[in-house]
Amino acid sequence: MNEQIWKHRRPLAALQRALASGTLRLGFIGGSITDARGRNNWPEPVIAWFAEHYPQVRLFVENAAIGATGSELAVFRAEHDLIQRKCDLVFVDYSVNDGDEPSEKRMRTREGLLRKLLKDGTRDVVVVHTFRQPFYRDMIEGNMPASIADFETLAEYYGVGSVWMSLYALEEVKKGRMRWEEWLPDGLHPTERGSLSYGQSVIAFLEKELQTDLEQAGQEDAYVLPEPLNASHWERAYQLSWSDVKTEGPWVIRRWPHLEWIDQALETAAVGARLSFSFVGRGLSLGFDFGKNSSEIRYRLDGGEWVTSVRERPDWCGNDGWFRSYLVADDMDPGTHHFEMEVVHGDTPDCRGTNCRIGLIGIIA
Template sequence: MATINDKENEVVRVRGELTNTKRRLTEGKLTIGYIGGSITDGRSGHNWPEPVTRWVVANYPNTRIVVENAGIGATGSDLAAFRAKRDLIDRGCDLVFVEFAVNDNGAPTERRNKTREGLLRQLLSSGTTDVVLVYTYCQDMYASMKEGRMPPSIAEFEALAEYYGLSSVWMGLHALNEVKAGFLRWEEWLPDGLHPTERGSLSYGVSVIDFLRRALSDDLADAERVSRSRPGALPEPLAPGNWERVAFVPLEDVRTEGPWSIRRWVTLAWIDQALSTSAIGSKLYFSFEGRGLALAFDFGKLSAECRYRIDGGAWQATARERPDWCGPHGWLKLETLADDLPQGRHEVEIEVIHGNKPDCAGTRFDLAFIGVIK
């Protein structure tokens, strides 16, 4: 296990150069992407991307800065692997910050390694996007950090950073160091142990700004001489079965039984359309080519459950948790039904059920997308 003190730069680790970022700054337009969970989500108006963006805008006044904040609370790198193209790549992001050390913390190592590497390989595949990993803090990391050890969720991200030559910023360590030095009170940082206040977000942002100062310290004029040819192919992946190749089953191709409608989704910006019903017993039928299947929902305490079977196998039922903070709807939640099927064509049947759980208070079934893992 890597330890904090093993690193020459504890908080900021610069690997390689922000070649695309430097070039775009000289050309006069830079698009910055952010993706992560609630700590990155732009809807609060004060999370760490705000001071970072303001610093870039203030220091490069002759460059038009475009921001694509794709952070969504209570989501991890699994959902991000399906969102990367729509919310970052297709929007022309030149520099992307990835923050999932906290929200992936509870996922098994094998699972998070596959989803994280798949996300990173998608972002890196064009050769025109710089990717930086950033690590925040949750209370489960306290014991490891107190003993000078790197929490497993972060250490596994660092293995990917080393392999792909990606810079990283340990924002959580920077804030903890401020607490230890008396510059920041714990309650100013994380009153609930997870979500930073405006002061805590500023601490996170300052560590990223310190990284940008270092990484962009070279004369930007040198960037004009950097070759614009696409770099060589990515190295072989570390994780077999990573989620680099994903696709979608169009909602229009789904066969339905019962009262269904496809609706433009006006309540959650990350969903374009949803396949929707509130009738128990309604069914869906579709096929896909691949080895894995995941469904995304507008989810909450009013959501129904479903039972499903693949290729005529045994029926299985979902039983999703609804934490106290979960609202009636509005949580873009991913449910992975399979990740290890034989590669090929598969047939799927889904039936809406109530679930009969005390916290399952409704019968809404709002399907945002059907994701396929190739």
């Protein structure tokens, strides 16, 4: 048994209390590998395992994972999509989708997310690690990819359990139990067989956790959130209200029917339409319903130089439907700042429209 796969750090007290109460709320947040919309990803066998082994428990599932999103967006969504829904156990999957972010940035966003979830001590958190092809060389040589290692640093510090699901699956391939193409035909997204492997690794983790006697383990005391590792963590990040935004031009606020994770969107398709707002904090992140028909934006902070966004539109990107975050700034002096923005065409072959659809305005405090 590879001990690197399962890290049991602090017993899952909230999970055990929920099972004893007869009501369990499971939460999931991550990228496409965890997204519920395909109905065949790894959360499904885990959910089925709970339903089979605890038939007397009323089971609620809050799967808040969104494909092609990272922990930057998750920090702003955690309150609405997981915490307010009173999840007892939350699985977090961002080792893959944060893989291209600088280590410093992903450590800030991930720590902020973990601190939000753990803050009141009413829920358990388990970090899971999936696979992308750039991880292969490290893993086949017995090393830990940097994105996973960063997450493990946080998990160890906060006493959060973790499951290296992709290492479990790789072990299955090496033992001849599963072919590579049954696991990852595109090097990233598992088939149903690969998702079952991921789910089985989590089930094995849960089976061992649920053997723990909390009283004997001395885990009945309330969880105390430790001091942060990184002083620039994003725990205090919040969403700005639409009422704080001033607009010029034909903007509308719509209840958003096209992407279920966006409640309302501030929308225009008019080149030259502008908006502005003031906020208190040290940084700003915008969330868009984005695609090939989306505009670019021209913006400035505190009356400084104008900056024009240049966002890649990969081949897999549709005309819209990608809840995409855009980090404007993170390291400003804390205080009151002013943001101005104008809608522009991207003036590139892959920019085929001028739709500007803002799903959230995130303030880093």
